[in-house]
Amino acid sequence: MKKQKMSQKGNTQPKGPWLNRAIIWVLALVFGVLVYLLEGFFLRDIESIDGPDRAAIQANYVDAALSQKSKDLSAQIADLNRQIARQKDEQKILSDGSRNLQQTIGQLIEMQKLSLQKEVALTDSDQENLTSALNGFLATQTEFQTFNETLHEKAEQKRLAEDEKQQLEIQLEDQRIPAEKDYFTKLKLHGLWLATLQLIVLIPLLATAAFFVLRKSQNVYFPVFLSFGIATLIKSYWVMNKYFPAQYVKYILITVMLFAVGKILVYAIRLVSFPGKRWLQKQYREAYERFLCPICEYPIRTGPRRFLFWTRRTAHKTVVHQVEHQDEQAYTCPSCGTGLFEECSACHDVRHSLLTHCSSCGVEKEMDAGN
Numbered sequence: 078m079k080k081q082k083m084s085q086k087g088n089t090q091p092k093g094p095w096l097n098r099a100i101i102w103v104l105a106l107v108f109g110v111l112v113y114l115l116e117g118f119f120l121r122d123i124e125s126i127d128g129p130d131r132a133a134i135q136a137n138y139v140d141a142a143l144s145q146k147s148k149d150l151s152a153q154i155a156d157l158n159r160q161i162a163r164q165k166d167e168q169k170i171l172s173d174g175s176r177n178l179q180q181t182i183g184q185l186i187e188m189q190k191l192s193l194q195k196e197v198a199l200t201d202s203d204q205e206n207l208t209s210a211l212n213g214f215l216a217t218q219t220e221f222q223t224f225n226e227t228l229h230e231k232a233e234q235k236r237l238a239e240d241e242k243q244q245l246e247i248q249l250e251d252q253r254i255p256a257e258k259d260y261f262t263k264l265k266l267h268g269l270w271l272a273t274l275q276l277i278v279l280i281p282l283l284a285t286a287a288f289f290v291l292r293k294s295q296n297v298y299f300p301v302f303l304s305f306g307i308a309t310l311i312k313s314y315w316v317m318n319k320y321f322p323a324q325y326v327k328y329i330l331i332t333v334m335l336f337a338v339g340k341i342l343v344y345a346i347r348l349v350s351f352p353g354k355r356w357l358q359k360q361y362r363e364a365y366e367r368f369l370c371p372i373c374e375y376p377i378r379t380g381p382r383r384f385l386f387w388t389r390r391t392a393h394k395t396v397v398h399q400v401e402h403q404d405e406q407a408y409t410c411p412s413c414g415t416g417l418f419e420e421c422s423a424c425h426d427v428r429h430s431l432l433t434h435c436s437s438c439g440v441e442k443e444m445d446a447g448n
Contacts (some may be wrong), residue, residue, distance in 0.1 A: 101300055102300060105301060105304040106301035108301060108304050108305070109305065110308070112221065112308040112309065113306070113308040116279065117312065121179050122277075122317065123274050126271065126274075128267040129259050129260060134259055134260045135253065137259075138253070138259070139249060139253060139256060140248075143249055144249060150238050150241060150242040150245065151242065153236055153238050154239060157231055157355060160231055164227055165228070167226040168225075168228070172221065195349060196339055253434060268320045271320065272319070272320035273322065282309045283309045283310060283313055286305050289302035290303055290306045291340075358432065361429075361431040361432060362432065365377075365431075370415060371415075371417075371431055372410065372415045375410055379405075379408050379418070383407070403424070405418070405427040407420060407427060415431075416430045417430050417431065423440040424438035424440070428442075
């Protein structure tokens with residue numbers, strides 16, 4: 078008998094324990110977050126570039142003399158407000174003093190009335206106090222009137238200053254409108270420039286990540302590529318959403334999503350129409366596990382399952398009765414004619430026809446994508 082070379086499953090990679098796989102994906106998530114933060118640091122350095130100077134732009138449009146005059150009027154109005162407030166405080170103090178004098182005079186007059194009723198003359202001291210109170214009250218009233226005139230004068234000065242300032246503000250506002258338009262135009266261009274610089278950094282990173290994600294999906298470092306790509310994609314989206322108009326961002330987002338969905342759809346169609354060896358082996362393995370023909374899904378009725386019925390959903394719920402041991406035999410699907418079990422050329426035991434390795438001796442069978 079010709080000796081055949083035994084394969085060591087060269088294309089099969091061990092998955093490792095579930096805990097190890099979970100740790101890998103958790104660390105991949107942490108790696109993606111760190112990439113996102115690191116890219117954010119670079120982008121913030123770019124954002125620190127100074128933009129247009131608002132004051133300098135306004136200086137090119139606004140008359141400096143009018144602006145200075147408006148400032149002087151504002152200072153004059155503020156000073157008049159302080160003077161008016163101080164005058165009102167002094168007037169309040171004077172009013173309180175006048176009220177006290179008025180009460181004193183009232184009390185002295187009452188004393189004088191009582192004296193007249195009793196036909197008793199006021200003492201020289203009381204008469205002197207009454208005269209002094211009357212003189213003080215009159216002086217206070219005179220000073221109060223002076224305060225009123227001063228307040229009226231300052232209020233009129235304030236009104237004239239406010240009217241003049243209002244007229245100046247109308248002229249200045251007419252000059253500020255084109256200045257503001259120029260400033261916001263330059264600010265928008267500055268934002269687009271910052272976005273361009275940031276995308277110059279992000280697009281090569283995003284393209285590199287997309288290349289590795291699409292071309293290295295079977296690579297052991299795929300979680301690293303995927304987390305790096307997702308972090309860069311999210312950062313790119315936020316940059317576009319921040320600087321570009323919303324109507325443009327939605328078109329870019331829809332275009333990217335169409336490309337991604339289209340790519341996945343084409344991949345899925347090609348996977349069904351032109352399946353690779355690994356995909357076929359996965360499909361065949363799952364079908365054998367459910368005792369269904371991998372080609373047409375007709376039940377594989379061999380051994381104790383010969384007279385049973387099941388579907389893909391109920392395969393593992395079907396109760397199989399124990400029977401005496403029977404020698405395994407080659408088996409062909411009666412529905413599509415595909416050979417499902419055959420004799421192994423190495424150990425001559427019955428093996429799965431559509432799987433790569435014999436379950437008895439482990440010898441590998443060369444299979445193509447259409448087998």
